[in-house]
Amino acid sequence: MAAKPMLHYFNGRGRMEPIRWLLAAAGVEFEETFIDTPEDFEKLKNDGSLMFQQVPMVEIDGMKLVQSRAILNYIAAKHNLYGKDTKERALYGIFPAVLSRINRNNLGPSLGDPDRVGGS
Ligand SMILES: N[C@@H](CCC(=O)N[C@@H](CS)C(=O)NCC(=O)O)C(=O)O
Numbered sequence: 001m002a003a004k005p006m007l008h009y010f011n012g013r014g015r016m017e018p019i020r021w022l023l024a025a026a027g028v029e030f031e032e033t034f035i036d037t038p039e040d041f042e043k044l045k046n047d048g049s050l051m052f053q054q055v056p057m058v059e060i061d062g063m064k065l066v067q068s069r070a071i072l073n074y075i076a077a078k079h080n081l082y083g084k085d086t087k088e089r090a091l092y093g094i095f096p097a098v099l100s101r102i103n104r105n106n107l108g109p110s111l112g113d114p115d116r117v118g119g120s
Pocket of ligand 1: 014103108109
């Protein structure tokens, strides 16, 4: 059996939340490693796990995928979630739409303050 995807993010909703929703919609169980301290984040950055030194990062199928939209696209393609007709495709469209909203408003939790607005 394939390993469960491992999600790396802060202990908050932010940019990881639509990814969690999409995995749940696909019926995929996943695990999470929360970044709780600056040292946790530094370790991820320093070991080369983050292509752009940012999270979300998802370990899946031997990859360390970053950029939340790319992660959504991969999960949707892998689990056939783009939809077989226009109505189903409209449902998938909700996920990147939510993500765009989060990105536009630059909403992301940070260490020690899940309500902080930050990121880029
Ligand atoms: N375009 C990226 C933005 C990622 C992003 O800004 N992540 C924030 C957390 S929500 C981050 O890692 N901030 C730390 C930093 O930029 O140093 C994506 O969609 O994944």
